[in-house]
Amino acid sequence: METTPPTVQPTNRLIHLWSIRLKLWLRDTKEFLRELILHPTALIGGIIVILYILAALFAPQITSYDPTKGNLRDRLKPPAFIEGGMKEYPLGTDAQGRDLLTRIIYGARISLIVGVVSVGISVLIGSILGALSGFYRGKLDAIISRFADLLMAFPFLIFAIGVMAFIGSGVTNLIAALIFKGWVEFFRVVRGEMMSEKTEEYVEAAKVTGRGNLAIIVREIFPNIVQSIFVLATLRIGEMIIMEASLSFLGLGIPPHIPAWGSMVASGRDFMLVAWWVSTIPGIALMILVLSINLFAEGLRDILDPRLKTIA
Amino acid sequence: MENKQPLLEIRDLSVVYPSKRGEVRAIDSIFLNVEKGGRLGLVGESGCGKSTVLHAISRLISRPGKVTCGEILFKRKNLLKLSSREMRNVRGKEISMIFQDPQTTLNPVFHVGEQIRESLRLHNIIPGTHLPWPFDIARKRQEKERVLQAMREVGIPSPMDRYATYPHQFSGGMQQRALIALALVCEPSLLLADEPTTALDVTIQAQILNLMLKINQDHHTAIILVTHDLGVAAEFCDTITVMYAGRIVEQGPVDDVTMNPQHPYTQGLLACRPVISKIDQKVQPIPGNVPDVIDLPPGCAFAPRCPQVKPACLEGPIPIFQTGEKLFNRCLAQVSYERDPLWSWEHIVRQCDE
Incomplete structure (x- = not known):
């Protein structure tokens, strides 16, 4: 039976196609948002994360202060809501008289960049290696797995301290140090999932329809495990942010001229008794961000798994 | 019948899985013929190698397993000799x-x-x-x-x-x-169905079988149906092959095999089907289990469970006898031992000797 497709002008066809795509995308987004409302913790987490991202993006527009230049006359001013606080410094100032709010907003930039980039590259490396060794097994798998086991034997922080001491501080070096061990977790998850999914019958069915190995990995198995990778990645972003703060706290992470939460906490240690806010407030900012990321990740896991969904 | 040319011809196919205790002969020298638009039933207990035959045809025997000899001719091409790229084109398409x-x-x-x-x-x-x-x-x-x-x-x-x-x-x-x-x-011109109705309830089972029958008639798609249910095979197929411990024990047109089974194993399979009209009659299971395929008895693999076993059954390998035009049977109890096999696959087309 031959059906002649109606002739459509190429440009019209493209517009038509894009309208369909847009409609589908809108429908999916709407459905996702509807689900999100059913998970209030995830919704709140998501909103807070978005606020952080917006603040980081528009930092120069939000605050007029320079994060690195202080006013020495206004040293260690308490937050505005405490007696003696000034309206000009809503969260107080540090020992150099720099506005804490400004520094926290600029610090969010570093934290988010380090978290997202290090996790993103870790996911990439871990997924590729994990998929290959989980699917093909054999010598390749043995070598990569033993190397991964070796890395797993080190505590993350100690390992990162060692690497940073070796390659020196700096944003790129910090990200590299985090990736160097961060990919292992993704590798293990993807490898394990790959090994279990590989024995599923749909893989055999795909072979029977004539698919090649690489197509089976990328187009059949990967969509089945991408959700667990995604959820794990979201959780790991929070952990990486904490790692970054810990290293900066120890003076090994972000160099001192760039505002970062970890080094802010460290710089306030000496004034803890007279000016508690210098250390505490960046710590709270860090805690709220990581908590929000974790809540959002947990909600995502519930929402994204199509197998948990009932008939639409 | 004569104008139908064979679509799939399996000659002397053996599949071996090496294991620590020795070789497992999952399939031992199988011969099959499927005509264009034919419906072949592969019947047997679990573990007798039915599914392995299908996997061998689509060349998906998982790694330690190996096709040790034989050929699978599909449209006169030997599937075992195709490159993996050519094989991918056969899978799913043909x-x-x-x-x-x-x-x-x-x-x-x-x-x-x-x-x-x-x-x-x-x-x-x-x-x-x-x-x-x-x-x-x-x-x-x-x-x-x-x-x-x-x-x-x-x-x-x-x-x-x-x-x-x-x-x-x-x-x-x-x-x-x-x-x-x-x-x-x-x-495709050949459909391999690996127990397609086992996971379904009986009414759906009938629908699916009817559907497959309709497809077989409308498109002349040949079907190999693997099932442990002789009733399903009897209803659906035109030829039935009964397998036991990786070997064919009986093969023939559906009426001959189901109405007048020659091999004691087929008889046993028929006897252990529950029949609803004979509700008070007890189902008779075949005693014992499928033997360990690593060390099969030297003679007939079914001999330890066979009610009609003779001393000769326990000695050397039993050839397959042709007992009718398209009827084959691997049993000494049915054929007098003195008589030479009319036509024995092993003697004529045996391709590889170990």
Whole structure:
């Protein structure tokens, strides 16, 4: 039976196609948002994360202060809501008289960049290696797995301290140090999932329809495990942010001229008794961000798994 | 009957799985013939190598296992000699397979219709070149049309709505229909069905069998049906092959095998089917289990469980005897031992000796 497709002008066809795509995308987004409302913790987490991202993006527009230049006359001013606080410094100032709010907003930039980039590259490396060794097994798998086991034997922080001491501080070096061990977790998850999914019958069915190995990995198995990778990645972003703060706290992470939460906490240690806010407030900012990321990740896991969904 | 040429011819096929205790002969020197549009039933207990035959045909024997000898001629090509790329073109396009558990066979994260379309796309069924995705809409529409047609044909109601649903939203019977549509959308000439009705309840089972029968008649698709249920095979197939411990014990046209079984194992299989009209008559199971395939008895593999066993059965290998025009039987109890085998596969076409 031959059906002649109606002739459509190429440009019209493209517009038509894009309208369909847009409609589908809108429908999916709407459905996702509807689900999100059913998970209030995830919704709140998501909103807070978005606020952080917006603040980081528009930092120069939000605050007029320079994060690195202080006013020495206004040293260690308490937050505005405490007696003696000034309206000009809503969260107080540090020992150099720099506005804490400004520094926290600029610090969010570093934290988010380090978290997202290090996790993103870790996911990439871990997924590729994990998929290959989980699917093909054999010598390749043995070598990569033993190397991964070796890395797993080190505590993350100690390992990162060692690497940073070796390659020196700096944003790129910090990200590299985090990736160097961060990919292992993704590798293990993807490898394990790959090994279990590989024995599923749909893989055999795909072979029977004539698919090649690489197509089976990328187009059949990967969509089945991408959700667990995604959820794990979201959780790991929070952990990486904490790692970054810990290293900066120890003076090994972000160099001192760039505002970062970890080094802010460290710089306030000496004034803890007279000016508690210098250390505490960046710590709270860090805690709220990581908590929000974790809540959002947990909600995502519930929402994204199509197998948990009932008939639409 | 004479004008039908064989579509698939399996000659002296053996599959061996090495294990720590020795070699496991999952299939031992199998001979099969499937004609164009034929319906062959492979019957036997679990572990007798039925599914292994299907896997050997589609060349999907998993790693330690190996086809040690024999040939599989499909449309006069030896499948065992094809490169893996050529084999991929055969799979799905010319030989399709459906599985026992439709629930796990469909990929849970893709729409059912898309999975069926994938097979079309993969084998370039719609002529023309593949364009990158913004420009492939005309082709996609044609492919979708074919998919809907296939879904309609296998009896999925309102295929338009079902196209974009996930497998878990289908019932078991619907999933199996979708799988059949997936297997048939490229119009293969041979369909391998690995216990397609085992996971379904009896009414759906009948529907699926009727559907497969209809497809067999409409498209002349040859079907190899693997089942442990002799009743299903008797109803569906035109030829039945009974297997035991990796060997063929009896083969012949369905009426001969089911009405007048020659091999004690086939007789046993028939006797242990519950019959609803004889409710007070007890089902008679075959005593014992399928023997350990690592060390089979030197004679007939069924001898330890056979009610008609003779001393000669325990000695050397038992040849297959031709007892009718298309009837083969591997049993000494039925043929007098003195008589030479009329025609013995082992003696004539044995291809490899260890």
